[in-house]
Amino acid sequence: MVWTSDGRYIIKQVNKTDQAALVKITKSYVEHVTGDNGSSLICRFYVHFHRPSDGQDYVVMGSCLPKPKLFPTADGSMLAKVQWAALYDLKGCRDDKTLVKEGADIEEVHMRCWDCNMMCWQHCLGDHASEEREKYYQGKCHALECLLHTSSANHDEIMRRITNDCSFFDEHQLMDYSMVIGVQVVPYEEYETLLAAGSLPQQPYIAVYQGVVYAYYMGIIDFLQERA
Numbered sequence: 136m137v138w139t140s141d142g143r144y145i146i147k148q149v150n151k152t153d154q155a156a157l158v159k160i161t162k163s164y165v166e167h168v169t170g171d172n173g174s175s176l177i178c179r180f181y182v183h184f185h186r187p188s189d190g191q192d193y194v195v196m197g198s199c200l201p202k203p204k205l206f207p208t209a210d211g212s213m214l215a216k217v218q219w220a221a222l223y224d225l226k227g228c229r230d231d232k233t234l235v236k237e238g239a240d241i242e243e244v245h246m247r248c249w250d251c252n253m254m255c256w257q258h259c260l261g262d263h264a265s266e267e268r269e270k271y272y273q274g275k276c277h278a279l280e281c282l283l284h285t286s287s288a289n290h291d292e293i294m295r296r297i298t299n300d301c302s303f304f305d306e307h308q309l310m311d312y313s314m315v316i317g318v319q320v321v322p323y324e325e326y327e328t329l330l331a332a333g334s335l336p337q338q339p340y341i342a343v344y345q346g347v348v349y350a351y352y353m354g355i356i357d358f359l360q361e362r363a
């Protein structure tokens with residue numbers, strides 16, 4: 136999986152199972168994401184192709200999280216004045232993850248039965264087996280319980296879109312999808328200048344809380360796994 140240099144598109148290999156699901160739902164998918172004024176939160180596939188040289192299938196999809204806006208510096212280089220304050224990968228269950236918190240990346244440190252070293256530390260020290268593991272675990276707890284500031288109108292609209300998209304997944308027996316959410320926090324006086332436009336319609340969603348602007352970018356990804 137690779138990103139284009141501008142961060143707008145992702146080229147991703149599609150396995151045989153996902154390929155079969157994508158071919159099956161293509162017509163319904165296009166109708167769904169282009170209907171209702173294109174308000175769906177499902178990520179957009181723009182190109183779907185087969186490459187004979189390696190026998191693999193690929194999609195070109197839009198990134199749900201735009202690259203932070205770049206501004207020129209005194210030396211002529213370009214710099215992002217605003218980075219992600221938080222990034223989340225959410226499934227609405229104990230598998231929710233915090234990827235970035237307060238601007239710092241959180242490394243994924245999984246507990247696996249075949250990792251003897253990690254399991255021994257886990258047995259002796261519980262969830263304090265390592266600083267990295269503890270940070271990852273606390274990030275999962277945070278993602279499951281955190282609250283996001285938003286207006287009533289945006290809340291209702293986001294929930295309507297999630298409901299419609301989940302109905303689409305249910306209709307086509309699709310599962311294991313995730314919602315990615317990116318949060319940027321900027322001063323109220325500068326938010327129109329600092330924030331990048333989202334790749335999906337009407338984004339970012341804006342909320343003002345205690346004189347600070349919270350901007351939310353979101354999209355639903357990884358939805359091609361069919362139920363058994």
